Amino acid sequence: MRKNTEGRFDVRLLRAGKIASSITTDLQPYSWSFLRSKDSDVKLPVVLSTYGTSLTIYEAAPSTSATFQPRREFWGGHGFFTSCSESPDGRFLAAANTDGMIRIYSLEHFERRGSLDFDFDWDENLSVVEVGPRGKAEGFRVGDTLLTADGVDFGTFLDRAVNDPDAPHKFHEGQVVRFAVQRGGAKLNVDVALPRGPDEAEPLLNLYVAADGEWVIWCPQGYFDASPGGMNLIGWQVNGKLVEAAQYYPATQFKKALYRPDVIDSVLRLGNVKEAIAAANAALPRETAAIDLRDRLQFNEIRPPDVRITSPVGNMHVNAAKFRVVAEVHSTGDAEIRDVRFLVNGRPAIADASVRPREVQTSSSGKDKIAVYEQEVTLAAGENLISVTAATSQASSASPIVRVQFDPPFVESAIMPKLFILAAGCSHYKNESINLKYAASDAQGFVSAWKAQKGQFYRDVETTLLIDEEATSENLRDGMDWLVRSVTQHDLAMIFVSGHGVRDNRNNYYLATHDSDVGRLRATSLPHSDILRLVEDMPCKVLLFVDTCHGGGITGAKSPYIEDPWRDLVSEEVGAILFASSQPRELSLESDNWQHGAFTKALLDVLSDAKGDVSHDGYLSVTELDLQLSERVKQLTAGQQHPVSVKPPTIRNF
Structure with a gap:
């Protein structure tokens, strides 16, 4: 490449020291690479980017010309492309852009346009x-x-x-x-x-990785896979009238419909987005229509409801624990509002889960509807964060937050909370072929570590420990019932599970209990949905520690799976705080040297080490536990395993 006397740039292909072909560009080339394309119509393909938005495949040795001929133009970048890499099989091109994204394009099926x-x-x-x-x-x-x-x-x-x-x-x-x-x-x-001219290719997939390690990958239609925090990295901006502010909907609000790791995998397998969506939907147990949110009509049909808290208006001081909250829920399209929840500090507003918000007024204009809901909530002494969520079958609202200060007329002396723990670990199953080594010792070690906190941070620590033959589905349900009956909004609940996870042919996820029968999972295992309802029914803060396989393959190893079954529990409307042993596609490791799984070993190490208290205030906060646990697991596994910690935004660090 060289700059010519006209200020343009010549890119030349040399053979035996002589110019075989060339191309002249107005913008300076930035990156280029020869490709291994299998397309027989493109002889000696070269991909070339410039200090502009162009990324083009040229035929560098066309039979009818001494000039590079464009064969495919890639688009989708908002900056300029800095580098690119071909997949080993020659089917895809990954291109990095100054806008911070990596785009994946197809190198197949060149059209003779x-x-x-x-x-x-x-x-x-x-x-x-x-x-x-x-x-x-x-x-x-x-x-x-x-x-x-x-x-x-x-x-x-x-x-x-x-x-x-x-x-x-x-x-x-x-x-x-x-x-x-x-x-x-x-x-x-x-x-x-x-x-002949070039055909065009939009990205099959777009990948963004943030500096903190959160990531999201999505196709143009809107389907995505993401780390827990990655769902907030992208979204849809909806412009209104000239005098109206635009509205923004992060991808996390569409997770019911668009969080589809199976679609992303199918795109990489088939190399065609439309075919991938059809194939992934066909594999689902229930008939599912394809979605394309580039279509404004489709977007409006599944558009998340908007919630506005009309009373209180915020920053209020009250001297009564009972307080009435009123919210408007605005929805569009045919989707019915199925669930409205009032939360105080990220947890259910009242202890009785059977009491639902009351709809007091409804109005509509065409497909636009406004419903007014109210509920009496119970405040804790001090500052309270009040939020309201609404959901349809496919999308959820954002959660507006209003602060209300409750100043009790009589200040009671501070009482330490109680800690309630339900821990289950199964190493020995009725089906001995799926036995594990250290799941039971994981649960025992977890309970022992927290019992030591009695009298220091908790006035009492009550536990139900179920290991091996005790860890049946019936006993686990009894333990869950004990938790719901025991806790108050002032307490803290912890759930620890270590063992196998398994999926049925309808993709439902279960915890494999001691008596699990893979042919009768509904009758003999604990459905993931039962744990979700348990968290919803408890009025207190809930920490969930999970050292199980995500994948659901009962093979004697903790296998990875494409979808994270625990993600729903950390949504704003459910509100659990999650500590999971690994990423969904990773193995959860265990070792004879530790006599534990890596996750539990790291957790026990952190709880016994004063260095975990980074702020030196005598307490180990959720954020500090997250930081120390992640580092310790990576040390133990030489970077092979990465735990996941997620806290809903409606719950403050404690």
């Missing part, structure tokens, strides 16, 4: 300013004014080419298109056999 061999001014005259060899041979001349193309006004022709995504597919190499031009006062027809 037709193109124009002349340039023109994009002004109202639409006059030809430069003509290539093919255009000259067909009869175009510099200065011709373009009138019509393919039987329509040339301006309309251009508008279709720009705005109709199917328009480029209608013109192929060799196809004859008639153009009408005006030259020197005369109207002429020019029939052009279109030369």
Whole structure:
């Protein structure tokens, strides 16, 4: 590559020291690479980016020209492409961009599209300013004014080419298109056999990795996979009228419909997004329609409800523990509001889960609906964060937060909370072929570590420990019932599980109990949904520690799976704090050296080490536990395992 005397840039292909072919660009090339493309029509493919937004595959050794010929133009970047890498099988191209994203494109199925061999001014005259060899041979001349193309006004022709995504597919190499031009006062027809031009490729997938390690990958239609915090990294902006502020909906609000790791995997397997969505949906146990949120009508149909707290207005001081909260829920489309929840400090507003918010008023205009709900809540002494959530079958609202200060008329002396623990670990199953080594010792070690906190941070520590033969589905349900009956909003509940996870053929996730029968999972195992309801039914803060396989394969090892079964528990409307042993696609390791799983070993180490108290205030906060636990697991496993910790935004660090 070199800069020529005209200030442009020459890229040359040399063979035996001689120029075999070349291309001249106006913008300086930034990165380039030869590809191993299997497409027989593209000889010696080279991908080239410039200090602009272009990324193009050229045929560097075309049989009919000494000039690089464009064969595929990639689009989707908002900066310039800095580097690219071909997949080992030659099917994909990953390209990094200065906008911070990595885009994955297809290198398959090059189309032999037709193109124009002349340039023109994009002004109202639409006059030809430069003509290539093919255009000259067909009869175009510099200065011709373009009138019509393919039987329509040339301006309309251009508008279709720009705005109709199917328009480029209608013109192929060799196809004859008639153009009408005006030259020197005369109207002429020019029939052009279109030369081959580049096809176009939008990203199959877009990947963004934040500095803190959170990540999200998504396809143009909106389906995504993400780390727990990654769902907040992307979203949809909806513009209103000129005088209205735009609305923004993060992807986490669409997780019911669009969190689909299976779709992302299918895209990488098939190399075609539409086919991947169809294949992934066909594999689901229930019929599921494809979604494309680029379509504004589809977006409006599943648009998340909007919630506004109308009373209180915030920053209020009250001297009564009981307080009435009123909220408006605005919804569009046909989706029915199925669930409205009032929360105080991220947990249910009242201890009785059977008491639901009361709908007091409804109004509608077309598909727009406004419903007013109210509920009496119970405040804790001091500052309270009041939030309200609403959900449809496919989307959830954001949670507006209002602060209310409760100043009791009589200040009682501070009473330490109680800690309630339900711990289950099963190493020995009725089906001995799926036995584990250290799940039972994990549960025992967890309970022992927290019992030592009695009298220091908790006035009492009450536990139910179920290991091996005791860890049956019936005993676990009894333990869950004990938790719900025992806790108050002032207490803290912890749930610890170590063992196998398993999925049925409808993708339902279960905890494998001692008596689990893979042929009768509903009857003999504990459904994940039971734990979700347990968390919802408790009025206190809930910490969930999970050292199980995500994947659900009962193979004697803790296998990875594409979907995280625990994600629903840490949503704002449920409100658990989660500490999971590994990422969904990682193995959860154990070792004879530790006599524990890596996650539990790290947890016990952190709880026994005063260095975990980073702030030196005598307490180990949720944030400190997250930091120390992550580092310790990575040390123990040499970076092979990465625990996951998630705290809903409605719950403050404690």
